[in-house]
Amino acid sequence: MKIWKQTIAFQALCLGLFCFSENSAQAYDSYNPCCNPCSGEMPEVYIGAELIYWKPCVNNLDWALFSEDDLIASEEPQGRGRFLYIRPDWQAGLRLRIGKDEIYKGFGLSGSYTYLKADKFEQKEAIQSQTLIPTLVHGGLIPVDNFPTELADAKWNLRYQTFDVLLSHPFDCYGCHLLTPYFGVEGMILHQTLSSHFLTGIEEMRSRFESDFFGVGMKVGGFYAYKLNRCISFFGDVSASILHGEAEMKDRSVVNVDSGADRDLILRYEDCLFLPGYRIAVGFSYQFEICSWAMDCHLG
Numbered sequence: 001m002k003i004w005k006q007t008i009a010f011q012a013l014c015l016g017l018f019c020f021s022e023n024s025a026q027a028y029d030s031y032n033p034c035c036n037p038c039s040g041e042m043p044e045v046y047i048g049a050e051l052i053y054w055k056p057c058v059n060n061l062d063w064a065l066f067s068e069d070d071l072i073a074s075e076e077p078q079g080r081g082r083f084l085y086i087r088p089d090w091q092a093g094l095r096l097r098i099g100k101d102e103i104y105k106g107f108g109l110s111g112s113y114t115y116l117k118a119d120k121f122e123q124k125e126a127i128q129s130q131t132l133i134p135t136l137v138h139g140g141l142i143p144v145d146n147f148p149t150e151l152a153d154a155k156w157n158l159r160y161q162t163f164d165v166l167l168s169h170p171f172d173c174y175g176c177h178l179l180t181p182y183f184g185v186e187g188m189i190l191h192q193t194l195s196s197h198f199l200t201g202i203e204e205m206r207s208r209f210e211s212d213f214f215g216v217g218m219k220v221g222g223f224y225a226y227k228l229n230r231c232i233s234f235f236g237d238v239s240a241s242i243l244h245g246e247a248e249m250k251d252r253s254v255v256n257v258d259s260g261a262d263r264d265l266i267l268r269y270e271d272c273l274f275l276p277g278y279r280i281a282v283g284f285s286y287q288f289e290i291c292s293w294a295m296d297c298h299l300g
Contacts, residue, residue: 045100050298052093056118056158061086063154063196065133066124083135086156086194088118093160108168110182116160123153136196136207138253141263149205154196161189164219178225186219186241188275207253215245215275231288235298237281247271 067081099110126132132149134142166184173179190213198205221239228234248270255263283300 046098048097048296050095050097052095052114052116053090054093054116055090056088058088058156059085061156061194062135063122063194064124064135064152064198065131066126067131067133068129070129070131081131084122084124084154086120086122086154088120088156088158091116091118093117106169108170109166110168111165112163114160114162116158118156118158118160120156121153122155123151125151132198134196134198134205134207136194136209136253137198137205137255138207138251138265141253141255141265142205148200149198150200152196152198154194157193159189159191163187166219168223176227178223178227180223180225181220182222182239183218183220185216186243187214187216188243188245188277189214203257205253205255205257207251209249209251211247211249213245213247213273213275215243215273217241217243217275221279225285228284231286233285233287235281235283235285235300237279240278241276243275243277245273245275247273 062083062085064084065081066084069080093114093116095112095114097110097112099108101108103109124132126149128148132152134149134152136154164184164186166182168180168182170178170180191211193208193210195208196206219239219241221237223235223237225233225235249268251267251269253263253265281300283298285296285298287294287296289295
């Protein structure tokens with residue numbers, strides 16, 4: 001059950017807050033824009049922060065089978081029902097950046113750290129004529145014939161962290177265009193849990209899946225900016241990475257029905273993986289100055 005593989009794709013809205021210049025704008029001090037900049041030259045050393053509003057593209061985390069029919073007591077169940085899924089909501093995340101331009105022959109060095117999290121809780125109640133059957137508890141432990149679930153719930157938790165160190169070199173194209181290719185090293189730490197709980201009276205069935213992944217690899221990409229006027233630019237940022245790492249997973253199922261039928265099963269397994277990834281960002285940036293501090297705010 002490698003559920004963590006299904007959580008790498010994200011939908012995101014990013015807002016760069018008070019960026020003294022990001023990786024995406026680190027060459028303002030070394031190229032001559034087609035319009036006069038509204039805050040003068042960007043600094044050689046810069047820091048930045050982004051507020052990320054994101055939603056994991058996870059639509060297949062089923063945790064129960066629900067039916068309006070009593071599949072347990074019926075002698076000829078029709079099997080009509082539907083799966084219940086965990087569907088994450090939009091949540092906030094953070095990305096921090098720091099870098100320095102012109103460290104050697106026009107090359108700049110930058111680093112970033114990204115932290116994203118997601119949590120979702122689902123609950124379902126079954127009345128006497130309805131049926132709830134777990135899909136996360138090991139199938140060999142489920143006493144379907146004598147466990148009419150009254151209340152069930154599930155919880156999913158994700159913690160996603162990445163870090164990178166990149167070298168970049170800007171190229172001034174026809175005055176108004178800035179192209180900055182970059183390459184370097186990226187790492188990822190991914191922690192995920194998925195648990196469920198089914199209850200009838202004092203009897204219960206529960207499960208907990210937990211996975212941890214750590215990997216490092218190469219990252220390449222490029223940033224493009226087109227200056228629309230003195231202060232506003234359009235930007236695009238595209239990158240791809242390939243990481244190699246190891247995933248450690250633990251899957252536990254517990255059934256407490258009566259003293260003679262209690263079960264506690266724990267499965268542990270590991271996997272060595274190559275994990276590809278990509279990032280596409282587009283938006284607009286606004287360059288300004290506050291108290292002699294040059295700043296660049298991004299929205300995209």
